[in-house]
Amino acid sequence: MLLHRQPDLTVIMDNVNKAHNLSAIIRSCDGVGIDEIHAVSYRKSIYAKQNAAAGASKWLTLTLHPDIASAYRKVSACGMQILVATGKEGSRDFRAIDYTVPTALVMGAEWDGISEEAIKGADHAITVPMFGMVESLNVSVATAVILFEAQRQRAEKGMYKRQQLEENCFERMLFEHAYPRLSREFREKECAYPRLDADGRICSNEQKNAGQ
Template sequence: MKNTFDIDYLTYIESFITEDRQQRFLDVLKNRTKHFTVAIEDVFQLHNTSAVMRTCEVFGIQELNVIEERFGKDIDKEIAMGAQKWVDVNRFNSTAACINNLKERGYKIIATSPHESSSPLDTFDITEPAALFFGTEKSGLSDEVIKAADGFVHIPMAGFTESLNISNSAAIIIQDIANRLRQSDIKWNLSEKEIIDKRIDWTRKTVKDIDFITQKYLEGVV
């Protein structure tokens, strides 16, 4: 259901950006999805977290979940290339909290791991909403994620090297499932409300002195 206040407020603040910018937001949001989300667990190297965020943004994954149980950090803005403005980052201080949150929101927990029951990427079932977990560079995913997982997926490899850097793995997997998703009949798009919410969010992040402008708007509608 549309919220009249949100629509009116959006119309007001969009008057402070160009029509081309407004259309760009709409075009990008047509390709955004929450059917899949990504979770990264205690990734030590900051640039990998930022690179995964950038990959999510490029391929239309709207949410990134970051577990910082051991390694608290800030996003490396240089590597993220502004992606932090357009991707929603949910932060958790424990793996359990992240898993519980995602399960409550209807996501299957999918561990990216060469587990004995792991599915090759090209046969991975994309029909159900899933949270794809990526682990640390050295030790992979924790036992907690492995035990909670509803399924596993891996990238088939043909060389001597048995693993990829997390940012490379995330890029390969996210690109594959995002492209397959858009070619499917699955209802993967954001809801009307989610689109309006993101238009407001992105416009607010674009407009200079948005707090002052918002206050003026509120004074006019009270």
């Protein structure tokens, strides 16, 4: 799982508020190898739901932001292009975008849609073409459709065949997933994690420090 993680691909949820949509988006993100996602909350009730949804998956991190500007600053600092999903005129077909470059996908709220501030700060506006009577897909479904196009492009380029995580991040996450209880104890003590051998066991000369 860690070998397939895509640290330069993420999702920003702009005030998404329904718990089932939050959980579904998290599942889709994990499915395409995303390690960290972001959420913007303008309402306390939504913040609480998003915070609760963060526990829907132990395999990725949900970072909460007070406004879209702070979320954009975070992903822009990582060199990501920012894409907003919207049905507004002039939006590009989501399949016409190159997702093999660092990318942050912004999805709007069920109540209000994508905010004007989010649209203005993005690099591109994209849309999922619709040919029926309904104007748009459910936000979690639309997120999945777009993300799996990103996965397709990245798989074709071989980006799932080579490690994308930096080595120190890979080793940290490996220990935390393999030894969740021990990792909590080491964090509480502010101690460095012990090294693991090729089979995932704590190296024998460090077992004493690990309490084994």
